[in-house]
Amino acid sequence: MFRSLLIANRGEIACRVAETAKLLGIRTIAVYSDADRTAKHVAACDEAVRIGPAPARESYLKIEAILAAAKASGAEAIHPGYGFLSENADFAEACAKAGIVFVGPPADAIRAMGLKDAAKAIAEKAGVPIVPGYHGHLQDAEFLAGEAARIGFPVLIKAVAGGGGKGMRRVDKAGDFAAALAGAQREAEAAFGNPAVLVEKYVAAPRHIEIQIFGDTHGNVVHLFERDCSLQRRHQKVIEEAPAPGMSEGLRAAMGEAAVTVAKAVGYVGAGTVEFIVDGSEGLEDAAFYFMEMNTRLQVEHRVTEEITYTDLVAWQLCVAAGERLPMAHGVFDRRPIAAPAQSMMSPSGHAIEVRLCAEDTENGFLPSTGRFDRLLIPSTGRLREDFGALEGHTITPYYDPLFGKVIAHGDTREVALQQLRTWLSRFEAIGVKTNAAFLLRCLEHPAFIAGKFDTHFIERHLDALIAPDDAAARTAEALAVLAVLIDRRKESGGDPWDLRDGFRIGGVPGAEDVAFVGLGAQARPIENGFAVTLRSGSSLAAPHPEVPGPRLSRAAAQPPQDEGRASKDAGEERRVAILGGRLAGGTITAEIDGRKVTGGAIVGPEDVRVAVGPRSFRFALAASHVLDEAGVGGGRAITAPMPGRVVQILVKPGDAVTRGQPLGVLEAMKMEHTLRAPGDAVVASVAAQAGDQVGEGAVLIAFEEE
Ligand code: ADP
Ligand code: ADP
Ligand code: MG
Secondary structure, eight states, rough: OOEEEOOOHHHHHHHHHHHHHHHHHHHEEEEEEEGTTTTTHHHHHSSOOOEEEEEEEGGTOOOHHHHHHHHHOOOOOOOOOTTTTTTTHHHHHHHHHTTTSSSSSOOHHHHHSSSSHHHHHHHHHTOOOBEEOOOOOOHHHHHHHHHHHHHSSSSEEOOOOOOOOTTTTEESSSHHHHHHHHHHHHHHHHHHHHOOEEEEEEEESSEEEEOOOOOTSSSSSEEEEEEEEEEEEEEEEEEEESOOOOOOHHHHHHHHHHHHHHHHTTTOOOOEEEEEEEEOOSSSSOOOOOEEEEOOOOOOOOHHHHHHHHHOOHHHHHHTTTOOOOTOOOOOOOOOSSSSGGGGGOOOSSSSEEEEEOEEEEGGTTTTEEESSEEOOOOSSSSSEESSSSSTTOEEEETSEEEEEEEEEEEHHHHHHHHHHHHHHHOEESSSSSOOOOHHHHHHHHHHHHHTTOTTTTTHHTHHHOOOOHHHHHHHHHHHHHHHHHHHHHHTOOOOOOOGGOOOOTTTTOOEEEETTTTTTEEEEEETTEEEEEEEESSOOOOOTTSSSOOOOOOOGSSOOOSSTTGOOOOOOOOEEEEEEEEEEEEEEEEEEEEEEEEEEEEEEEEEEEEETTEEEEEEHHHHHHHHTTTTSOOOEEEEOSSSEEEEHHHHHHHOETTOOOOEEEEEEEEEEEEEEEEEEEEEEEEOOOOOOOOOOEEEEEEEEOO
């Protein structure tokens, strides 16, 4: 076994690889870009080497910089994680040339599976079914449109060099084909430097079911059963589980065998995943399955397989890379060599489910969210696996992808695993970065998902319900926000932090106090051990109040607030709550509200109060600062870049009349393209950016004429 390992990655996967390396006593070396100097993965390793500036191209994707770091630190092997250089055959070769072991398959196998069209040809030749389509080299738009018509709509256009759901477009009718093709080619060229695409039949009621395979250098290849990754958004996995709900023994055996056949066809060594698309329209019993692609690396969702097979796949990778025989069903501490590893020795046990936590604004088109985790409460139950790449106080930058953590539950049954995850998610809190946690919880609560009745359209089909606001949480948040302000005022006036268990009086004189947020006013009247609070939604109480901290000039109120407005959608509504026994310490706020104990997160700032109620976060702008903004600070009518990125396209010119929702341009950031849409009907006054421009957050891209 190696004595030292450089981990050429970041975030949760770098931390996860380091965890196993440490169990094996291996010295770990992290690499980091300037954006990651204080990142979790840097602290998780024994040593760390800077490899360059923030952009991945200049750091995590820079082969020379990584090899130099490996040499400088004396690393014997390099684990590439997933993404970045993990499927880069040139990197695997460069490692070998430098005398360093690449923990992954041979370069030839990576190359063979690197392009989707070539991979399909290999599968087909090996007798494994592939989706009907055109996988040839001709790229002429008219020819491809003809092929699409021949295949029959709906079809899927895929970048042959694609990955991460990029360069992919579903086309439902002939009229949409040309535009979709152009979009896919543009995205493919930008992301992979290769615009080539293939066109294939879009499978009905698609289930994404993949097989984990493992090979060693002694010619053994086994599979470790399936994972169902059908819960996807824009062709990207969101929730994964094993076994696949409804899986039959027969289909599992057939798919497992097909996966091993494909792996053997390319002399595969190490961890790999063979992805299949399964037609689930008639259930899985005798379903047709088709080879989609092979990922020649460790997968994000590998933990799900580890849970049901009691294995450590990173330990397996390291053993295989060190030349050992497949350790089969043995864990990290039990790697007795087995003369002839046999598939029959493997058996799945229980049910595992993983959710991917991403920094994204689910209510705003899943736009990636950047910022600092001013609060990040990662519940620790001791029963689930929590793989995180960030901690409280860490910043999500726009440079890398939005996945910051994943949580994996394993139970005897699917029901138990689901229950564990739901409870975990309902306790998770984040403030400062928007996350998809509440959305994930909604997915796990959905009756169709619970019943195991879903395909890859599940999220799209139920989107409205999955992103709908939660009124009960909003009401709790309102009360907690008012309470947080009251507590904060007492701290400011030099008093002890308010602790109502000890009783409470305002300077001995009972009197009413007002708290005014934008769209929400509250009057708090002291009662024994607390307050009787009257909350009033709507504008009438939202006037600036002298007791409100500030006023200060702020950008905050001009930015779209997290859930503001939603929290008080019924204008003019009035309600009363009794808040007893309150405490705010270390960002945690507790109180008894209407006879119910409530705990959340709260951060009181000069311009706002941010509250987390479980996985939902809310922002309440203090009224005084907002009024200044309305008076002209930052209130111009313009489209600004929601995050730093590259302008891909501008679709309008000065003088154009646009309607609400109309696409105005495309910005690429955090590996995704984002369509910028008109916030209302307007006339374009000027365009301040053009295709190719790098723009900073808040940069004005398009300005509109005043009404
Ligand atoms: P998995 O199948 O392991 O879930 P994903 O498709 O979600 O893989 O990709 C894993 C990670 O690697 C994601 O962060 C994704 O953005 C990134 N990724 C995948 N393919 C590529 C690629 N070709 N180039 C760059 N990043 C990629
Ligand atoms: P990537 O490299 O981006 O992972 P894949 O070829 O694995 O690309 O496809 C990504 C996803 O797109 C799949 O998980 C599946 O949900 C969907 N998909 C791919 N091919 C088809 C198809 N022929 N019919 C229906 N859905 C498909
Ligand atoms: Mg895939």
